[in-house]
Amino acid sequence: MGIDDLLSDEDRAVRDTLRSWAADRVLPHIAEWYERGELPGIRELARELGSIGALGMSLKGYGCAGAGAVQYGLACLELEAADSGVRSLVSVQGSLAMYAIHRFGSEEQKQQWLPRMASGEVIGCFGLTEPDHGSDPAAMRTYAKRDGSDWVLTGRKMWITNGSVAGVAVVWARTEDEGIRGFVVPADRPGFSAPEVRHKWSLRASVTSELVLDEVRLPADAVLPEVSGLRGPLSCLSHARYGIVWGAMGAARTCFETALDYAGSREQFGKPIGGFQLTQAKLADMAVELHKGILLAHHLGVRMDAGTLRPEQVSFGKLNNVREAIEICRTARTVLGANGISLEYPVMRHATNLESVLTYEGTVEMHQLILGKALTGLDAFRG
Template identity: 45%
Template sequence: MAAKASFNWADPLLLDQQLTGDERAVRDAAASYCQEQLAPRVLEAFRHETTDAAIFREMGALGLLGATIPEQYGGAGLNYVCYGLIAREVERIDSGYRSMMSVQSSLVMVPIFEFGNEQTRRKYLPKLASGGWIGCFGLTEPNHGSDPGSMVSRARKVDGGYKLSGSKMWITNSPIADVFVVWAKDDEGAIRGFVLEKGWKGLTAPKIQGKVGLRASITGEVVMDEVFCPEENAFPEVRGLKGPFTCLNSARYGIAWGALGAAEDCWHRARQYTLDRKQFGKPLAANQLVQKKLADMQTEITLGLQGCLRLGRMKDEGTAAVEITSIMKRNSCGKALEIARTARDMLGGNGISDEFGVARHLVNLEVVNTYEGTHDVHALILGRAQTGISAF
């Protein structure tokens, strides 16, 4: 007779057992780095809105940047499940740190690998993979967020290349970036991708001040005033929104995993707090309302992680339609935000203090629920896929 199965409250569906040995090793290495190196820094970084650029080099040394990029270009050549597991561990500490990592990996390295010529790949990817160079991705404009196809940035053809003019807004990493992947319309009105470098004449990246969330990662604008981009730094073939959306789909996948990492941290903190905190002569965790909230958190995180794992396997098999990423990004971010709000409430007045961690996750997840496709835009993507009717 088989031994009675025991319930693992922290991993009810035994996600760990569904991973390969290599995947667990990657996860454990990422977790060790995050807990030992990132966790001690995050509170001061959040309080003072400071970004430590050394984090890129540290992540690069461990192979956490461009994890899915082939080794010949400096990447680790890992599968998508590994990339998701890395994102989960980084965002368990802070969404800003995961944003730094996923912009570098998915929004800068992926388009250079997918759309750049061989010269561009060999020039930029190894330096980005090592963290020696920092990258940013410029798509969103001051007046064009969910509607990037209406962008007004322009790339005018000139001898030997293009002259780029326009501005981009809410660009993670831009004030400290060495490499800028930007999107603009050419003379025919087609959206094209270009790789620019720090210091090129007419290119500036002022910092955006006063953010309430993602304070541990730096965000800025990208302002282009007749910036010359040589022909070899223009992506030669890709046209239209296929280019930027290929990168965004990869990043959104990482966000789906990452948001659940933040949710797990909120859940575990709320559980421990309500076990330790006594009111009316008993732990808060002895109250039915508290236990119900913990059960809801456990359920949503458990189901969400299974969905992320399945999506990762499908991406590795080449069977994942982009709409599945919309399901998981939307679900993970929305549920994680609800969990952070509930955890903040469970901690009472202490939940407002940044020392308890939950409020930081809360304001971060407000951002994560909005960027890289808002909660509602992903709903419309899924509605279009079901009905054949576009509502946007």
């Protein structure tokens, strides 16, 4: 579809830098990491990503790259083309933890944390989802109470990417008089722990944790001063969802390219399977949805750069692109036949990862309801 023609020289340079880094540092090892259920050397990887400007890259100042939305999207696409877990590391660092501090933090909080997070010296995480409250964050049980001039946080968060390796967490909690507030919580505070979640069959090359806050005492200036209520965490999620719109197409591209290459070399009945009509139909359908998804992501990126992107448009992109990416991966698996389930090929790894991507940052049902409300003006979330 000539998508490269839509990109500037700087866009292509960003894309090529991330593609080269992923090819060198992720692709040779990712199958082993996935099989072991580990992301070894995550701190070193974070520092490397910081050195090429990939952490908080769409933010301005404080050591961040100040890149455009399209460039950030291309970075997400290339990282997820390698593995969703690596893209999640970057998304949570930049679009959730750093974005929250950059947009809602005090100048002191920004100066203290953002330069070190941009360089990868400090890894961040974002605590919103709880064991019993995912799609309905307003019902969260984690609470913060005043004790003199201090805050004391108690509660649990669940499915937290980067949690066990984070040096700082942005945690959202209920308060008695101020609604939901965000807190910048150093991981070395007494009462803070982050046990790692085990036995995952998806996002295995990613650090996923629970956050436990057992009367964690924080000074008054730990609260994010510029926001209260759900507007804070939801705006962070919208920014992260935008990266997923691109990233899902990276996973889809890898599976499509794997199927296309396999169809040209695998012979049955005396010729490559790519020469059979049913296989060509699969390849054509995959190509159509892949390129439509990238075009949609680019359109949303242009709108974000122009300051005109609306949350329901991000939901449109997240809903469509992740759903289509999963279908592309599943179709690619059928082209590869039994080989499609082997870690010698990337297809099943991407397919299982995308099952998590389908759920986090808003389930299919939540994005359908966001679009339904935008279309009808009627709120169906509770009825």
